Amino acid sequence: MPTVRVIDRDGVEQEVTASSGVVLMEPLRDMENGVAAICGGMCSCATCHVYVDEEWLAKLPAPMSDEGDMLGDLTSRRDNSRLSCQIVLNDALCGLKVQIAPEE
Numbered sequence: 258m259p260t261v262r263v264i265d266r267d268g269v270e271q272e273v274t275a276s277s278g279v280v281l282m283e284p285l286r287d288m289e290n291g292v293a294a295i296c297g298g299m300c301s302c303a304t305c306h307v308y309v310d311e312e313w314l315a316k317l318p319a320p321m322s323d324e325g326d327m328l329g330d331l332t333s334r335r336d337n338s339r340l341s342c343q344i345v346l347n348d349a350l351c352g353l354k355v356q357i358a359p360e361e
């Protein structure tokens with residue numbers, strides 16, 4: 258069961274766990290100070306935006322074009338931006354570190 262280290266918008270680091278095959282957005286949405294994920298993972302709201310730790314970025318599959326399009330519209334976008342609803346967790350991602358991006 259992958260464990261993910263998450264820095265929330267207050268700068269507090271927490272650990273969350275989720276089953277393999279679950280998208281990262283789901284445990285982040287369940288956090289008290291987590292992501293809104295308004296579209297429920299349909300890649301159409303960008304309220305699940307996170308910054309992926311540089312060490313982990315290359316270990317993730319590249320974003321699909323629709324994710325890239327959504328990220329491109331964000332003023333808070335960085336080179337390590339991803340939509341957490343597009344990241345499927347697996348054991349290889351145990352220890353993944355992300356920071357929840359500011360709300361827009």
Ligand code: FES
Pocket residue numbers: 282294295296297298299300301302303304305340341342343
């Ligand atoms: S939950 Fe809406 S884009 Fe990820």
